[in-house]
Amino acid sequence: MNLRWPRTLFGRIALLMFAALALAHLLTFGSILRERGELTRSMMTAYLGRDVATAVAVLDRLPAAERSDWLPRLARQNYHYTLQPAGAAAPDDSALALLLASAIAGEIGAARVGPPVRGPDQATLQLPLRLADGGPLTLQLRPSTTWVSTGTALLLGLQLLVLAAATWWGVRLAVRPLSRLAAAADASHAGHDTGTLAHISAGPLTGHRIDELGPQEVARAARAFNAMQQRIEQQLAERLHLLAAISHDLQTPITRLRLRAEQVNDAGLRDKLLADLQAMQALVEEGLAYARTAQAAQEPLQAVDLNALVDGLVCDASDAGHDAQFSGRLDAPLITRVQALRRLLTNLIDNALKFGGAAQVRLHTEAGRVRITVLDRGPGIPEAELTRVLVPFYRVDSSRNRDNGGTGLGLAIAQQLAMALGGELTLHNRPEGGLEARLALPLATAPMRARSPIAQ
Structure with a gap:
């Protein structure tokens, strides 16, 4: 055994x-x-x-x-x-x-x-x-037995139960700070508000920080973790500020270059210059959008009718002449960051329409989470590249990105927004062809008769 x-x-x-x-x-x-x-x-x-x-x-x-x-x-x-x-x-x-x-x-x-x-x-x-x-x-x-009586045996069993309870409580007190430290470390990725969406029950968290209480060794580990987390957040903030500043400052010279390109007499050369400037402008706008994802976690939570939100985005795509469909339903309002979720779904739907020619959005609940899948009929992504495309400025060497002028930031922005919502974004190739983007969000719902405003 x-x-x-x-x-x-x-x-x-x-x-x-x-x-x-x-x-x-x-x-x-x-x-x-x-x-x-x-x-x-x-x-x-x-x-x-x-x-x-x-x-x-x-x-x-x-x-x-x-x-x-x-x-x-x-x-x-x-x-x-x-x-x-x-x-x-x-x-x-x-x-x-x-x-x-x-x-x-x-x-x-x-x-x-x-x-x-x-x-x-x-x-x-x-x-x-x-x-x-x-x-x-x-x-x-008949020699008398030296074994214990029934009452003594019951007392022995009660003593063992007390030992088990004392052991459980003592070990729990000793290990709980480590569990809280591990939970804070798991939740300390960029844009993830651990205090609101993760619902870490191991102890009070403020942002990504943990309290510095407990035994001396645990307090030292907590202080070291908080200091490390603060340095990481500062470095991330500096990186995003640098990206936003560069992207913002590039808009002025791009505008001047566009005006000067309009004065070129050679029509062919003028069209090429304007196309290059348009690509640069798109890259700058994507950089600004990526920098703004750092602020998604600061958006207040609201109750949203997810069915109406997704259906509105799909209808907008259909009104623009695209092939977009929606199926599924959530029976209660979802408590989330509405604007971040709207940007995320818009990004996924636009990505499916741009590279796959169609977008099919499905909504269902599974294992205590809301799952939103966006399917397209494009060429898909090589299996080895499915996780790399979520990295900023990474582009697949295939027609899915290069021929369509991808900047390499669209899916990275979607990934950052998903983390800001406390969710998870994964990509999968469909057996029949095309790409499937799966978004899993925490199932935090409000009753239908709730008086809190429901964002539409």
């Missing part, structure tokens, strides 16, 4: 501590039980020797006809006497039997004590004795 070692630190420490405490408790209990048994045997041996000597003296003084009437009076809880000789049973050479025979021999004389034998039921000790007139007397003794 293979025992599975717990995979969590909590399980391993709790198992080791409880096993050690339970073993120490049982060893202590066993030691006490053994000492009690030895003390009981010692007291029983001394008492039994004197009591048997008294019984033999009484029977010696009684007429033979009256001895059987006295036997019930001389009997005790775990032993009694018979006037019959011991049966032809196997000798009992156990330590207890020899000890009792020696104690009784010391009281009435060794000549009057025979060798102990086992009773018919193998649990009774028979000790042959001889009265003063030579008559037989047999001591029938």
Whole structure:
């Protein structure tokens, strides 16, 4: 039988501590039980020797006809006497039997004590004795057990339960700061508001920071984590500000170049210059849009009718002459950041229309999450590139991006917005051809009769 070692630190420490405490408790209990048994045997041996000597003296003084009437009076809880000789049973050479025979021999004389034998039921000790007139007397003794009573066994079980509860509570107190630190580290990616959407129940979080309470070692780890997180956030903010500043400042020279290109007399050269300037303008606008994704996590939460939101975006695409369809339904308003979600869905739908010629949007709930899938009929993306296209400025070397003038920021923006919503965006190639973008969002809903405003 293979025992599975717990995979969590909590399980391993709790198992080791409880096993050690339970073993120490049982060893202590066993030691006490053994000492009690030895003390009981010692007291029983001394008492039994004197009591048997008294019984033999009484029977010696009684007429033979009256001895059987006295036997019930001389009997005790775990032993009694018979006037019959011991049966032809196997000798009992156990330590207890020899000890009792020696104690009784010391009281009435060794000549009057025979060798102990086992009773018919193998649990009774028979000790042959001889009265003063030579008559037989047999001591029938059932040694008392040294095992615990039912009440003691219940008390032992209760003590083990207390040990288990104390172990669980102690290990939980010790491991909980590590769990909170791991939860904060998992949630510390760009644009993810851990305090609102992640619902980390391990402890209070402020942004990506964790409180610096607890033991000294835990407090030091928390301070180091908070300092590291602050440096990372500063570096990300500087990077986004730099990108936004460059993209914003490039708009002025691009505008001047466009005006000057309009004055070129050569029509062919003028068209090429304007096309290049248009591509540069698109790249600048995508850079600004990517920089703005850092502010998506600061948008307040609202209840939105997701069905109406998605249906409106699909209808807008259809009104523009595109092939767009919508199916599925969510029965309750979704609590989310509406503008960020709108930008995200618009990005995915436009991407499907641009590179796949059609967009089919499906909405359903699964495993406590809202899943929105956007499918197209384009060439798809090579399997090795499905995760790389979510990186800023990465473009696939295929017709999906190059021939259509992709900037490499569209899916990166969608990825950042998905993280700002506490969701997950993944890309998959469809078996029948085309790309499938899967957006999974936390299922935080409000009742239909809620009085809070529902963004349409």
